[in-house]
């Protein structure tokens with residue numbers, strides 16, 4: 001079994017607390033021989049600022065590129081609010097994404113049966129939900145030039161941004177969506193605004209050409225962003241993989257996240273381009289932030305961090321069996337009504353972060369024996 005090198009960047013506030021629980025899962029996999037991991041640690045965000053006066057050092061970027069994957073916690077907190085804007089903890093993550101060339105953001109929206117009641121939608125609409133949103137992460141209107149704010153004298157001011165996508169940018173993200181669909185339900189819904197935006201026309205043409213040339217076994221349909229937003233709350237289970245650009249993906253992934261009921265349950269992945277050596281830069285992190293309001297109190301839900309690890313095993317290391325083991329253990333824990341405060345229903349006594357880690361490990365042990 002090859003040894004995989006993982007760089008752990010736990011970050012700030014709640015980050016290191018929930019990372020401890022994911023590290024216990026990693027250690028269990030190593031100790032039982034289910035996997036072979038070599039772990040390195042680094043600083044990012046406020047922790048890096050405190051040590052090096054920058055939220056991300058070049059050495060950390062080098063470590064990230066040398067690793068087979070990065071397991072990231074979360075960054076930020078009130079103690080760094082007065083720091084210069086460019087040196088804020090959050091800049092550390094943005095720079096890391098840029099430094100690693102992470103252009104694809106994968107955000108699964110999965111509803112565990114035991115938590116279906118926690119969604120703001122009716123249980124029957126979300127029970128069994130399993131969607132993957134693939135968002136282009138480093139192009140589009142958030143980065144397009146020209147951009148700026150123009151002084152218009154007596155008429156006030158004018159803010160403007162540019163939405164632009166090239167064939168290369170569309171094709172590389174569409175490949176990710178089609179490849180993922182092949183491992184799932186073989187359906188991709190590509191979302192754009194081709195009825196009013198030229199960038200959408202090109203997006204639609206290029207995704208169709210790619211599908212026809214290389215993915216005839218995958219169904220492709222196109223949807224306008226406004227319709228897709230409605231469909232996601234009307235009948236979310238109609239989707240398998242949703243492919244979309246940076247702006248629409250930002251909004252749709254948060255919308256889909258809320259279908260699942262809790263921030264503390266949601267993992268994500270960001271992937272870069274596969275190099276000539278076959279290696280693909282990858283970073284896995286919970287969707288939630290550093291939760292300073294509950295940090296240090298042994299209250300946070302570690303499941304998003306643990307599920308980020310299982311995504312890493314599935315997508316970076318092709319370890320579907322080990323990923324299934326972790327996810328089945330989480331499902332079993334929830335089915336026993338073991339819950340942290342964020343997902344505890346009425347009348348349930350919340351468990352601590354550590355107790356949740358204990359419960360997941362106990363289920364993994366039971367399932368593996």
Ligand code: NAD
Nearest residue numbers: 074075076077263264288289290291292293294300301342
């Ligand atoms: P947040 O996600 O940290 O917290 C929002 C709410 O959800 C809080 O009430 C928090 O207690 C709760 N929550 C979050 N994760 C939880 C968990 N695992 N278990 C239980 N409850 C959980 O968002 P915020 O409060 O807007 O931001 C706090 C800090 O995090 C800010 O500095 C922000 O910039 C940063 N942030 C970082 C990331 C990241 O590292 N990727 C993402 C978002 C926000």
